[in-house]
Amino acid sequence: MLQISRKGDYAIRGMVYLASQPVDKVSLLSDIAAKMEVPQTFLAKIFQQFNKSGLVKSYRGAGGGFKLGRPAENISLLEIVETVEGPIVPNRCIMAAGICSRDISCTVHPVWKEVQKSMREILSSVTLKHLAGR
Amino acid sequence: MLQISRKGDYAIRGMVYLASQPVDKVSLLSDIAAKMEVPQTFLAKIFQQFNKSGLVKSYRGAGGGFKLGRPAENISLLEIVETVEGPIVPNRCIMAAGICSRDISCTVHPVWKEVQKSMREILSSVTLKHLAGR
DNA sequence: TTGTACGGGACAAAAAAGGTCTTATTGGAG
DNA sequence: CTCCAATAAGACCTTTTTTGTCCCGTACAA
Ligand code: SF4
Ligand code: SF4
Numbered sequence: 361m362l363q364i365s366r367k368g369d370y371a372i373r374g375m376v377y378l379a380s381q382p383v384d385k386v387s388l389l390s391d392i393a394a395k396m397e398v399p400q401t402f403l404a405k406i407f408q409q410f411n412k413s414g415l416v417k418s419y420r421g422a423g424g425g426f427k428l429g430r431p432a433e434n435i436s437l438l439e440i441v442e443t444v445e446g447p448i449v450p451n452r453c454i455m456a457a458g459i460c461s462r463d464i465s466c467t468v469h470p471v472w473k474e475v476q477k478s479m480r481e482i483l484s485s486v487t488l489k490h491l492a493g494r
Numbered sequence: 495m496l497q498i499s500r501k502g503d504y505a506i507r508g509m510v511y512l513a514s515q516p517v518d519k520v521s522l523l524s525d526i527a528a529k530m531e532v533p534q535t536f537l538a539k540i541f542q543q544f545n546k547s548g549l550v551k552s553y554r555g556a557g558g559g560f561k562l563g564r565p566a567e568n569i570s571l572l573e574i575v576e577t578v579e580g581p582i583v584p585n586r587c588i589m590a591a592g593i594c595s596r597d598i599s600c601t602v603h604p605v606w607k608e609v610q611k612s613m614r615e616i617l618s619s620v621t622l623k624h625l626a627g628r
Numbered sequence: 629t630t631g632t633a634c635g636g637g638a639c640a641a642a643a644a645a646g647g648t649c650t651t652a653t654t655g656g657a658g
Numbered sequence: 659c660t661c662c663a664a665t666a667a668g669a670c671c672t673t674t675t676t677t678g679t680c681c682c683g684t685a686c687a688a
Contacts, residue, residue, distance in 0.1 A: 362579060364585050404634075420634045420686060539667095541665085554666080556655065556657070556662070558655075
């Protein structure tokens with residue numbers, strides 16, 4: 361449908377929340393989920409991914425929670441989206457050469473490449489710093 | 495998944511085929527499907543939509559088939575895609591105000607608006623004339 | 629050692645994608 | 659006027675993806 365999934369949107373919401381907290385503050389998942397209106401168990405899964413990729417750092421046990429893995433200005437929207445949704449590819453044939461047998465001669469192929477480039481440029485130019493409501 | 499569906503890609507293939515034929519030539523669905531490597535019955539559905547929207551003109555019975563409903567230079571990729579996939583909306587909240595209750599204060603919302611604008615600009619600037627293999 | 633909070637995996641309902649099948653309808657040619 | 663060619667329309671179907679939930683394990687602090 362050429363549209364981001366809820367997972368992607370929820371992921372961004374969660375990260376924006378963390379970015380809007382005091383630096384190094386550890387936030388409870390339940391707080392993040394409530395404030396950003398995201399199903400908590402779903403967000404848990406998303407943050408597990410982020411923890412593995414290093415985008416967030418998690419702490420278990422009492423007093424545990426999540427905080428950003430890096431300064432907000434070093435985390436782009438593109439990285440968040442691609443971590444949960446996979447690479448931004450507006451059409452199958454952009455993923456890799458040969459996936460569509462027609463790609464070599466196809467006149468439409470370059471257009472999708474341009475769309476991809478443009479999207480990546482926009483998303484990579486926006487960081488959590490920009491998004492954190494002040 | 496932020497990706498065009500096969501339906502959308504097939505739709506484009508079919509239209510590019512028509513655009514690369516002599517003007518006013520009526521092409522058989524079976525020929526289009528074979529040449530462009532698209533499941534014929536699926537393409538039939540797509541072209542029915544196009545016929546209703548006026549993007550193609552169909553002729554039934556012996557000697558029937560399809561041709562473009564307008565000159566190739568007046569049909570953009572954007573129009574083709576939006577006819578089969580619906581409006582280009584990179585996130586739900588772009589469809590209409592109020593779909594996401596957070597849209598008014600959301601700092602991410604404007605970014606998706608920009609993504610939408612950029613995609614629509616690229617796709618509307620490409621016409622079937624540009625895509626028809628010479 | 630107990631309660632809190634995240635980690636990981638299995639599970640599942642609902643929606644969307646990707647087609648197929650059958651039965652009209654229409655129009656041309658004999 | 660009758661057959662055949664070709665699209666129209668709609669019902670139907672299967673597979674994949676999305677959108678979550680549940681349960682149990684593990685870590686950690688008081
Ligand atoms: S745009 Fe061209 S190359 Fe890409 S999937 Fe479609 S036909 Fe293949
Ligand atoms: S980007 Fe903001 S407004 Fe749009 S759906 Fe996400 S939270 Fe809502």
